[in-house]
Amino acid sequence: MNTPGHSSALPTPTSLRGSALAAVARGEPLVVMTTLAGCPYCDLVRNHHLLPMLRQGQLHAVQLDVRDRTSNLQGFDGSMTTPAEQAKAWKARFAPTVLFLGAKGEELAERLVGVAVPDFYGEYLDARLQQARARLR
DSSP states (O other), X not given: OOBTTBOSSOOOOSBHHHHHHHHHHTTOOEEEEEEOTTOHHHHXXXXXXXXXXXXXXXXXXXXXXXXXXXXXXXXXXXXXXXXXXXXXHTTOOSSSEEEEEOTTSOBOSOOEESOSOGGGHHHHHHHHHHHHHHHHO
């Protein structure tokens, strides 16, 4: 399914703090999508919204697999966790959940949970990004 050099996945961070600091340095929130293998709504959000915007340099986005209990992930406080435990700590029970985070892990805009109306998802995403960017300034 993945063609060489053209991945259909967002980057997976090893450090949320590091990813957030890199995003904030560019004046952007860190956009985190929780995902699940085989989730068609996750694929829709990733492939039709987040990946194109990431490739065009319009946002800084990463993904966390809500079932990944083995990968090491540095949290915002510097402690080590796993993607599954981090998603649980955020109470991100549904995939996809898209969060808009600042340098310390604070939510800068209301999270997007699931895909209620696919036709309007891009507008909801843009509105949340604008709100998060405004709160960063």
